[in-house]
Amino acid sequence: MTQTRDIHHFEHLLDKHHLKKTAPRLRVLSMMSSRHTATSQPDLESLMHDIDRVTLYRILNAFEEKGIIHKVFDLDGTANYALCSSNCNEHDHHDEHLHFNCTQCKNVYCLNDLNLPAINLPVGFEPHGFTLYAQGLCPKCSKKAVKK
Known part of the structure; x- marks a missing residue:
């Protein structure tokens, strides 16, 4: 029942952003929503063998342009992707939240x-968004470090 509800949600999301409901797009949305972390294209490729690299690249690019996902970089500079909030669209992203990179x-x-906190920029600066990063140990890696 949950999987059917998710598929209907993803189909609605694609309709909302004027994208065709294709099986690869629905699979990418399903995969990304099942993960608790941002995911790189190479990681998605390794998990989704039936979608070729070019198709996956095009899907991720279209999703980012439409405000369905946002890009965040890891400590190595690799682009990772995460689902956006429901109030994002192609003209207005709202992914101004903390991105935490686990060093472990x-x-x-x-x-x-x-x-x-609100960010008050000097007069004359016009923000179009911002990205905030923190790095350290995630809860899972913190627990492992304490046990050692």
Whole structure:
């Protein structure tokens, strides 16, 4: 039942952003929503053998342009992708949240529920968005470090 509900949600999401409902797009959305971390294109390729590299690149590019996903870089400079909030669109992304890079497992986490302080820029600066990074150990790696 949950999988059917998710597919309907993904189909609605593609309709909302005026994208065709193709099996590869639905699979990418399903895969990304099942993960608790941002995911790189190479990681998605290794998980989704039936979608070729070019098709996956085009899907990720279209999703980013439409405001379905956002790009965040890990400590090595590799682009990772995470689902956007429901109020993002192609003209207005709202992914201003903390991105946490774990120095141990190398996962990138979107910490959406933190209350971030307002950023007051000097006069004349016009922000179009911002990215905030933190690095350290995620809860899983912290527990492993304590046990050692």
